[in-house]
Amino acid sequence: MGNEFINNPHISVDCVVFGFDGEKLKALLIERSIHEQNELYNDKKLPGSIILNQENLDDAASRVLTELTGLKNIYLRQFKSFGDPNRSSNPRDVYWLEETTKLKIGRIITVAYVALIKIDRKIVFTAENSTANWFDVTEISKMQLAFDHNKIIADALQHIRHQLTVEPNLLFELLSKKFTISQLRMLYDVINQCKSDVRNFQKKIAQMDYLIALDELEEGVPHRAARLYKYKR
């Protein structure tokens, strides 16, 4: 992308993309390589981008996500902006910014988004020069990410935990189209950091009219197969 499209190199968007692999909550991180003296230094960062000219914030976030995953129509919401003057004070981050943007930038303010995606959708990481991978959110908190991305992910997690209690329907953004009740319950428990009772959970979901039982069972499990359900808005 040419610099002629860049309006304001002091503002970016970053996306915290969550997924659920059936067991753990994961987030997408981009590999970043920095040539330092004659060393090659690797670390990870959130997918993000400068905001282009004539592009609004949501569009910028949406573009980042589509460029990265090839997916459209996914849940994506702004949740917070980060603009601490020393969020880009690490020399490595300064160096990387100047290399990438070819501009001298003091600090960059970023508008952070959360996205929820179905991890089983085969993701095409289209962005040419970037590799993305899923990481357990618990692992991430022990890693040292670029900029203040650890903080952004921690805040995103808190936000999404809250949001899922307000809008429980968002859980289905993280599940595949067909799922079993225990998959739903395991996701619920991971999000809410609890262990819910199997029978009470069944009762609760029984009164959700947007959950419909299919005439299908799961396959390939070494025990009694569970019934599959789907979500209907």
Add this chain to the structure above:
Amino acid sequence: MGNEFINNPHISVDCVVFGFDGEKLKALLIERSIHEQNELYNDKKLPGSIILNQENLDDAASRVLTELTGLKNIYLRQFKSFGDPNRSSNPRDVYWLEETTKLKIGRIITVAYVALIKIDRKIVFTAENSTANWFDVTEISKMQLAFDHNKIIADALQHIRHQLTVEPNLLFELLSKKFTISQLRMLYDVINQCKSDVRNFQKKIAQMDYLIALDELEEGVPHRAARLYKYKR
């Protein structure tokens, strides 16, 4: 404030300052005068400012509020950023921006904050060249404010309504130090757009251990005086 302190004229903070006058929910607006040809045009805007060099977002918002009201230690939280390319497309806004900042600015992205203040605190509007006034939030929605400030206030209102259900303690940020139960209930009802039952409300607040009854009654009312309470965190 000299331009030498300004780091990035493309980002600002705006504060939606809410107050409660005992009856209606109010917000603070700044008078804005624009000389247009030989006409003087008046309208209103949110208190806000460009973000200064080495200043983080919360500090910028806090500064705006202190400059305006002279108050410190008030509830102030970031809630959303606004960056639509045409949020500053109105010629009047473009003109005003250029006059105020002496800079040619394409669009400005703003990080919006909500503040809750006790309307009975005598406010010193210290900012030399600005006049601020309280307006009913219902009135505001019919007014034509600068930029996208109508939208920002609408979103702020929605945010604070939600936040007050999550943290009911925030109600006390809007009440004077001593208050009656019906003042509290009226505030609650205005926020939640409901009419709550007097007895149930008493019962509810009876089990709040942070509400303490004083040995004082309200004064100057033409009927039986109500007991005063105070809030203790």
Add this chain to the structure above:
DNA sequence: ACAAAAGTGTTTGGAGTACACCCATGA
């Protein structure tokens, strides 16, 4: 005495929680 708001209990329905056993299936 009257107007106006303060203050006070009981009942009911729905939601959440705790808790244990049989069933279906693959290995």
Add this chain to the structure above:
DNA sequence: TCATGGGTGTACTCCAAACACTTTTGT
């Protein structure tokens, strides 16, 4: 036949909501 998770019902508790009359005080 055994190991593994699937699927089911009841009893109790707590909270929210509905609902009406007496008390206090100023005019």
